[in-house]
Amino acid sequence: MDLTTFKSEDGIEILINTETGESFCSVSGYARMSGKAKSSIHDRLKTVQKEEENSAKIPTSKGTRTVRLVTEDLITDWIVDDNPKIAKQLLKAGVRMFLHKLAGYQVTSTAIQKPLSTIELFEQSLAIAKQHEQRLANLEEENFALKQQLTEQQHLLEAVDMETQANATELERFKNGHGYWYSIAGYCNLKGVKESIQWMKSQGRKASALCRQKGISPQKVNDPRFGVVGTYPDSILEELVW
8 A cells, every 4th residue: 555644733643545545543643533542452453353454564764664554444433432522523524425425426535645745845836936927027017018108198198288288378379469479590491581690680689679569578488409589479570571
């Protein structure tokens, strides 16, 4: 038999056949479970089975040792009298399986999986860590793409806002009867006029003077070539000589 040894929190030694799922207690394990002396359990076993019938060799840190096995059937027969409290727990666990059978479910005894070795546990943990790392990487990529989209949307909103403000300003100027506003250089480009900077400065002074006469305040705007320049209504600029 391929037996694996376990110990419960109470120190009960349990042996499980990992091929069939069949379970046993060692003599010391059943003695602890039942509260009876080991010598008493040994004496009982002598009356119900031969030693070789249910013995197993178990590897230990000190070498191989032979243990007598207390079978599931014997545990069922003895535990009710030996330890009623434990017997109730066992009965409760078995009732569910029995009722499932009565209801027509197929309940079979199957083999169990051996506990993982240290190397297997490490490999399993490593695989889980890699999966977690990949999920984090995917989330980072998604977050980066989302941030880019948000940045692009923000720039678009800012551009729309600037255009809206410009349109509102232009509309307000039209309401005031001043028409479109231009810088001197911009109006020169519109008219196809090519003159020196000094000439354009002179035109600016003339436009400013006309604005003052008519109670209009020239508007300052940023210009990439000249820094801050004045802008004037086209109605004022049309009065100048070009």
